[in-house]
Each structure stands twice: as structure tokens, then as C-alpha cells.
Amino acid sequence: MNPNIENLYRIAKKRQRNVIGLMSGTSFDGLDIAMCQFKGSGEQTHFTLLHFVTKEYDAEFKEELKSIFAKRTVDLERIALLNAYIGDYYASLILASLAEWGMEKKDVDLIASHGQTVFHAPKHLHGIEKYGNATFQIGDADHLAVKTGIITLSDFRQKHVAVGGEGAPLAVYGDYLLFSNFKENRILLNIGGIANFTYLPAGSLKGGFSTDVGPGNTLMDQYIQLKFPGNYYDKDATIASAGTVNELLLKALLDHRFFEAPFPKTTGPELFSLSYIDEAIARSGQQGINDYDVMATLVRFSASCIANAIVRCLSGAPYELYVSGGGVYNPLLMRYVENLLGNKLRTTDELGINPDAKEAVLFALLANEAIVGGRTDFKAAINSPAVSMGKISFPS
Known part of the structure; x- marks a missing residue:
């Protein structure tokens, strides 16, 4: 041998x-x-x-x-x-x-x-x-x-x-083996460049799946690298917090067939790119928007992608939500997701694993x-x- x-x-x-x-x-x-x-x-x-x-x-x-x-x-x-x-x-x-x-x-x-x-x-x-x-x-x-x-x-x-x-x-394989629980429905949300979650239903532990939901940090990171040279990300959401969400731009960002596609699905920065932002600005007539308001709107966009997908998946059933990935360190994003879902976010530290x-x-x-x-x-x-x-x- x-x-x-x-x-x-x-x-x-x-x-x-x-x-x-x-x-x-x-x-x-x-x-x-x-x-x-x-x-x-x-x-x-x-x-x-x-x-x-x-x-x-x-x-x-x-x-x-x-x-x-x-x-x-x-x-x-x-x-x-x-x-x-x-x-x-x-x-x-x-x-x-x-x-x-x-x-x-x-x-x-x-x-x-x-x-x-x-x-x-x-x-x-x-x-x-x-x-x-x-x-x-x-x-x-x-x-x-x-x-x-x-x-x-x-x-x-x-x-x-x-x-x-x-x-x-691919997170669904490990999430299923390590984190399934008979007593509670669990959402394991990972906010990296792209946001994705694994749904693990309680009881039979069958019927779970993982899906991408849209941008996590990628659009924010791409935009800040373009408009604020020397920065790779918005540390502590300082720049986004100085802006105001533009509702017309937010509506245009959310207007894409990807969000209506059935679960599970995948995506990437190939779709959610700087061009995606430019096209949404043009469609919404917001060409004069300042960079701080764009950043604020992009944070709200990521939060909406996450919350909308979870609500659509759970259809009112109770669940516990555990978060990992770099988005954990964006306080504005975390607050928006909590407010949209009306559910407290906990990190995977509570499941015994460092979210990073x-x-x-x-x-x-x-x-x-x-x-x-x-x-x-x-x-x-x-x-x-x-x-x-x-x-x-x-x-x-």
C-alpha cells in the first residue's frame, strides 16, 4: 500500500x-x-x-x-x-x-x-x-x-x-451536525461578504436548509474602499451612522428577482457589485445623494435582506437566532436586524463557538x-x- x-x-x-x-x-x-x-x-x-x-x-x-x-x-x-x-x-x-x-x-x-x-x-x-x-x-x-x-x-x-x-x-452540513436541537427552531446567521443562514427546525431535526439571502458586508466594503480610500470597511459603522437612510434608494436596491427566488439559493459580489449600487441610484433618481447616506442605506439594505428572508422562511414560528461572521461587529447592522425581526440577536458564543x-x-x-x-x-x-x-x- x-x-x-x-x-x-x-x-x-x-x-x-x-x-x-x-x-x-x-x-x-x-x-x-x-x-x-x-x-x-x-x-x-x-x-x-x-x-x-x-x-x-x-x-x-x-x-x-x-x-x-x-x-x-x-x-x-x-x-x-x-x-x-x-x-x-x-x-x-x-x-x-x-x-x-x-x-x-x-x-x-x-x-x-x-x-x-x-x-x-x-x-x-x-x-x-x-x-x-x-x-x-x-x-x-x-x-x-x-x-x-x-x-x-x-x-x-x-x-x-x-x-x-x-x-x-455549505454551512448546512456542519450546522446540522453540531447545532441541531430538539427543543428550539434555530437560525444560524452568518454575515460575511454575503449573508446566509441555516434553518434548523426543532423536533425531527429534518427539513433544515442553508441559503444565501443577499449582501452582508460586501456592498458596504466595496463602496467605502471606493469613496473613502485607505479604509477597507466601516469600523463600528462610524461613516454609515453619520448618514440617513434614503428610502427611494433602498426600495430600488431591494427590487431584484433574486429576492423572490425560492430557497435555497446562492449569490455573490458578481451580482452585488458597485454597478448594482450605481444602477439603483439611477433608477431611483438619487444621483445627488452623498456618500454617507449611501453607506447608511447600504447597511439598512443588508439588514432588510436578512430580515425579509428569515420572516419568509419562518412564517411566524418561534425561533432562536445565533449570529457569526464579520457583521457581528457592525453595531448599526445588528441593531437594524434586531428591530426588523423584533428578536434579540445572540452570537454563536452561546453555542460554544467563537463567531469569527x-x-x-x-x-x-x-x-x-x-x-x-x-x-x-x-x-x-x-x-x-x-x-x-x-x-x-x-x-x-
């Missing part, structure tokens, strides 16, 4: 596994690194977060990512170079984190790397008849595995697409499932493909 396969078999037979989950979202703020310990798999999964850190990207790297992200026309040489570079870069950040935690690479069984999304193209957005759904992440896992010496799983979204899904959101770490943890769980799981009928439980996700890269 090939030594790599022997090692993978040994890992699969262990009583517990240490898995590093990596997540880099559309905000380009940094790499989330979650050191997770798993026992069991499927509905018998037991999880502990041992360590977590976000390694912030420098400004030059952020600009390089922005130059290829969500664009129909890009420099192919830069994509090829960044694909390899990101794999090495992630590896260096992992090795630095292990040193800070007093751990060695031999203490880690697996790495689960989400990669950096550069384009998301579900069919309902691209509309080209002969093509299906597609999504594209870069950050070569072979580079990552070789440099760290640790077996790496990556490219999780492709299997989901291959069996008819849209490649997102949740997405990285969920990809670590997918890697654990790929190696030792495969017996959970996700199709019956959450109406999602019951497939093993993650391609394996060996370090030697």
Missing part, C-alpha cells in the same frame, strides 16, 4: 483527530485558522476548538486579490501565479500559528482549506443555457501540503456542484467527514447532497 494511503487510513482509525480549518472570505481581511479536535463523525460528532486566530493580510496582498475577484475579464497569468503563491502563503501562516500555540506539525492530522473564491457563477446568475452551476477557488493545496508536511483537503465546493448543487452555502471561527470550523468538519464519515443521509435530513467533499493532497 502506498505510504500516503497507509497514513490516511491510520488517521481515519484514530479515536480523535486534530484538523486545521482555513477560511478566507470575500472581505479579504485575513486567513481564519481554527485548530479543531474531532471525535466520531456524522451525528456522533464531538468537537472542541483548541485554538483560533485570524492572520491579517497586508494591503498589497488585499489589492492583488481585489484585482482578480468577481471580474469577468482578468489577467490569467496573475491567477496562475496567485494560485501557487496563496498555497505557500497559507502554509507559512499555519506554521507561524503552530509555533505561537506551542504545537508541531506532527500534532496535526489534516488541513481543510476552503481557498480564496475568485468567481461564483450559479446558472441563475450567468443564464447561459448550455452551462450549469460553477464556482472557482484558488490557493493550490499541493503547495500547502508540501510546505507544511500535512495532508490537505481542499476544493470542497466542486463535488456539491457536480451533483447538481450551487457549491454554496465558525466558518473555518465548518470546513474542518467537512474534512473530518470526508475521511471518517459518509454514513449520514443528508438528503433525508437537510435536503442536501449526501456526498463526500474535499480533494486530497498528500505532502509527499
